[in-house]
Amino acid sequence: MQQNPNALPDLTVVVPCYNERDNVRPLVDLLDKALAGIRWNVLFVDDDSPDGTAKEVRALARERGDVRLLHRVGRRGLAGACIEGILSSVSPVVAVMDGDLQHDETKLADMFAVLRDRSEVDLVIGSRHVEGGSASGGLSALREWGSDLATKLARRLLKISASDPMSGFFMIRRERFNEVVTDLQTQGFKILADMLAASRGRWNVAEVGYEFRTRQHGESKMDTAITLEFLGLILSRLTGGIFPIRLILFLMVGLSGVAVQLVAVRFALWATGFPFYIAQSFGVWVAMTSNFALNNILTYRDRMLRGLAWFRGLLSFYAVCFIGALANVGVAELLYETWPNWAVASFAGAVVGALWNFVASALVTWRMR
Structure with a gap:
C-alpha cells in the first residue's frame, strides 16, 4: 500500500544492489506487509547494474512515492553504497538490508520497535547467532564455515562484542552513524564490522535473531576478492586506519x-x-x-x-x-x-x-x- 508521499518517513530502508532487477518489486511488496503502521521509504543504491536494476527501480518509483533510487556510475562496492545511501536519507532511523531477499524483512518491525521503545539503544543487528537466528538455510557448508571464521576474527581482533559483526542486516539511529562516517572505509563488503570498530565500544547494541534465507533470483557476490578485502579491513583497523x-x-x-x-x-x-x-x-x-x-x-x-x-x-x-x-x-x-x-x-x-x-x-x- 502506497503511503502519503508528503509525510517524512520514520524509517528508511537502504538496499545496496547489483544485478538484482528480479528482486526489486518482490522486495517492496514484502516491505509493504512487514512495515504496516510505520512511515517508511526504501532507497535502492544501484552500482550501474548491467541487468537493468536501476531501470526497474525508476519504473517502480514512478508508481509509488516511497521508492527512491541512487544510481552510482563509476563506483562499486557495498560499503560505499551503504554509506552514500544512509547519508542520502532524511529519516531518524535507517536500516540496511541486501536486495537478494535473504534477509528476513519481517524482523524490521521488531528492530524498529527496539529503537523506538529503548532510547539507550543505538544500533540493532539482525543476527544469525542469537536465539531465533540461523544461517544454515542461505549458506553452503563451506561459506558458513568461512563466515563463522570471519566472525571470530572480527570479534577477537577488533574487540567487538556483538555476536554477528559480519551481518549485512542492521538498523541504526542516523545521528549515531554520523558520528563515525568519516572514519569508515568505502571499500569492502563488511560495513557493520567497520562501524562497530569505529564506534570503539561506545554504542549500546541490541540483536534480533533472524534466519538467513536462500537466494531466489540472481547470483551471490561472494568471492575470493571479498575475503581478501575483509582481511584488508582487519589490517586497516589494527593500524588505526593509517593504511586504507x-x-x-x-x-x-x-x-x-x-x-x-x-x-x-x-x-x-x-x-x-x-x-x-x-x-x-x-x-x-x-x-x-x-x-x-x-x-x-x-x-x-x-x-x-x-x-x-x-x-x-x-x-x-x-x-x-x-x-x-x-x-x-x-x-x-x-x-x-x-x-x-x-x-x-x-x-x-x-x-x-x-x-x-x-x-x-x-x-x-x-x-x-
Missing part, C-alpha cells in the same frame, strides 16, 4: 609479485640459459604484468578495466612502475651515501617506490572516470 584497505591490498599484490618474479627468473635461467640480467628483466616484466592483472581484479575491482582499456592500463602501469623503480634506486642510493647501511637504504627505497606506484597508478592507470 586499498593500499593494503596493493601491498599484498606487490608481495605476490616478488614470488612471481623469483619463479619467472628461475624458469628463464633453467629453460633458456640466458644471462642473469636478461632472466632478471624477464622476471620483472612478468611480475609487473601479474601485479597489474591482480590489482585490476582485486585492489581496483570497483574501477576494473576491460577490453582495450585493459591494454592501455597495462602500458600505463608499466610506465608508472618504471618511474617507481627509478625512485626506488635513487632514494636508496642517496640514503646509502648518507648512512651506509644497505638494508635500511634498500628498504627505504622499496617503500618510496611502492608508495609512488600506489599513488601514481591510482591517478593514471585506475583514475576515476
Whole structure:
C-alpha cells in the first residue's frame, strides 16, 4: 500500500544492489506487509547494474512515492553504497538490508520497535547467532564455515562484542552513524564490522535473531576478492586506519609479485640459459604484468578495466612502475651515501617506490572516470 508521499518517513530502508532487477518489486511488496503502521521509504543504491536494476527501480518509483533510487556510475562496492545511501536519507532511523531477499524483512518491525521503545539503544543487528537466528538455510557448508571464521576474527581482533559483526542486516539511529562516517572505509563488503570498530565500544547494541534465507533470483557476490578485502579491513583497523584497505591490498599484490618474479627468473635461467640480467628483466616484466592483472581484479575491482582499456592500463602501469623503480634506486642510493647501511637504504627505497606506484597508478592507470 502506497503511503502519503508528503509525510517524512520514520524509517528508511537502504538496499545496496547489483544485478538484482528480479528482486526489486518482490522486495517492496514484502516491505509493504512487514512495515504496516510505520512511515517508511526504501532507497535502492544501484552500482550501474548491467541487468537493468536501476531501470526497474525508476519504473517502480514512478508508481509509488516511497521508492527512491541512487544510481552510482563509476563506483562499486557495498560499503560505499551503504554509506552514500544512509547519508542520502532524511529519516531518524535507517536500516540496511541486501536486495537478494535473504534477509528476513519481517524482523524490521521488531528492530524498529527496539529503537523506538529503548532510547539507550543505538544500533540493532539482525543476527544469525542469537536465539531465533540461523544461517544454515542461505549458506553452503563451506561459506558458513568461512563466515563463522570471519566472525571470530572480527570479534577477537577488533574487540567487538556483538555476536554477528559480519551481518549485512542492521538498523541504526542516523545521528549515531554520523558520528563515525568519516572514519569508515568505502571499500569492502563488511560495513557493520567497520562501524562497530569505529564506534570503539561506545554504542549500546541490541540483536534480533533472524534466519538467513536462500537466494531466489540472481547470483551471490561472494568471492575470493571479498575475503581478501575483509582481511584488508582487519589490517586497516589494527593500524588505526593509517593504511586504507586499498593500499593494503596493493601491498599484498606487490608481495605476490616478488614470488612471481623469483619463479619467472628461475624458469628463464633453467629453460633458456640466458644471462642473469636478461632472466632478471624477464622476471620483472612478468611480475609487473601479474601485479597489474591482480590489482585490476582485486585492489581496483570497483574501477576494473576491460577490453582495450585493459591494454592501455597495462602500458600505463608499466610506465608508472618504471618511474617507481627509478625512485626506488635513487632514494636508496642517496640514503646509502648518507648512512651506509644497505638494508635500511634498500628498504627505504622499496617503500618510496611502492608508495609512488600506489599513488601514481591510482591517478593514471585506475583514475576515476
